[in-house]
Amino acid sequence: xxxxxxxxxxxxxxxxxxxxxxxxxxxxxxxxxxxxxxxxxxxxxxxxxxxxxxxxxxxxxxxxxxxxxxxxxxxxxxxxxxxxxxxxxxxxxxxxxxxx
Numbered sequence: 815x816x817x818x819x820x821x822x823x824x825x826x827x828x829x830x831x832x833x834x835x836x837x838x839x840x841x842x843x844x845x846x847x848x849x850x851x852x853x854x855x856x857x858x859x860x861x862x863x864x865x866x867x868x869x870x871x872x873x874x875x876x877x878x879x880x881x882x883x884x885x886x887x888x889x890x891x892x893x894x895x896x897x898x899x900x901x902x903x904x905x906x907x908x909x910x911x912x913x914x
Contacts, residue, residue, distance in 0.1 A: 847877055 843849050854873050855866040880893050 851877075 841852075843852065851870050851873055855870050858864075858869040859866050876897065880890075880897075883893050884890065
């Protein structure tokens with residue numbers, strides 16, 4: 815589905831796109847976490863050429879869950895280690911699927 819992006823500084827400037835990376839690049843951001851999401855989207859687009867919305871949604875959910883853990887006073891390094899363990903488990907599962 816195409817989206818219409820209207821410039822907030824130039825009312826005559828508009829862009830129609832269905833590319834998530836283009837949309838994210840067009841939004842001015844000050845939040846560091848939001849900037850990370852934009853960078854993730856750019857890398858996904860550069861490497862694969864698709865899936866920018868999916869990778870952004872997944873990353874945003876990981877950040878949302880991490881925020882809940884931080885609110886529970888869990889140290890960020892502990893959260894990161896948990897994410898690494900989950901990543902490794904997911905990779906192992908995918909590798910097993912590829913072998914059969």
